[in-house]
Ligand SMILES: Cc1ncc(C[n+]2csc(CCOP(=O)(O)OP(=O)(O)O)c2C)c(N)n1
């Protein structure tokens with residue numbers, strides 16, 4: 001059987017998950033959304049957070065990725081992954097200090113573009129804003145994990161449009177060839193700023209562009225559904241660890257707000273329709 005057709009074990013459901021765990025998830029998701037909604041106000045008050053890319057609509061997958069991250073793993077978050085960062089263990093204070101670029105924030109002492117969350121001492125690495133570029137870094141780390149025989153994985157997050165970049169292909173192909181324990185999480189919200197997915201690629205599910213890769217398993221999930229995302233991420237991690245092979249985890253999301261606080265997607269919609 002094709003490994004992409006294997007069943008995903010249903011470890012998590014509302015009935016199978018204990019109350020304490022559900023409470024922790026609910027707390028993270030509620031706190032995350034409060035900060036996500038509040039973040040653009042800091043700029044309006046001239047306090048900071050000059051760049052904010054809201055994560056709302058990516059909640060399930062981001063919570064799931066963070067909950068499966070252990071500090072022996074290595075993770076590379078993209079700019080829309082505030083909830084992943086919180087789910088990995090960053091506090092609300094650390095998130096806000098990053099947003100307003102203070103010297104005490106954990107990613108780079110306030111020197112980094114805001115909304116790029118990291119904590120190098122926990123292996124939550126800093127990334128550039130060049131979309132999808134850190135897929136290569138994740139593959140390099142996965143190669144080291146394999147070389148040194150560590151029982152860990154590399155995880156890399158990105159949007160669906162960044163998969164169009166040439167270096168992302170290099171990363172996927174290199175990981176497939178060398179059979180590396182890396183999970184590429186593609187958070188598909190249908191848009192790259194104002195460009196709809198149909199103008200990026202022919203397949204509706206971007207991950208399916210890579211079905212010909214010999215060693216890479218493709219898993220699909222609903223990135224808005226906590227349990228579906230948790231089950232998919234648990235299986236992705238098990239597979240990457242036990243088989244030492246890459247996984248492409250495609251999570252279907254929605255972008256509930258504009259791309260960032262520098263954009264207005266309602267304006268774009270209207271201009272597309274020729275009303276403006
Ligand atoms: C190499 C590169 N090209 C262009 C940009 C400008 N840019 C920033 S975000 C973005 C869209 C990315 O869309 P997607 O990968 O789907 O992620 P999303 O923001 O939708 O979560 C673009 C084109 C960039 N940061 N880096």
Ligand SMILES: [Mg+2]
Pocket residue numbers: 159160161187188189190191192193
């Ligand atoms: Mg997108």
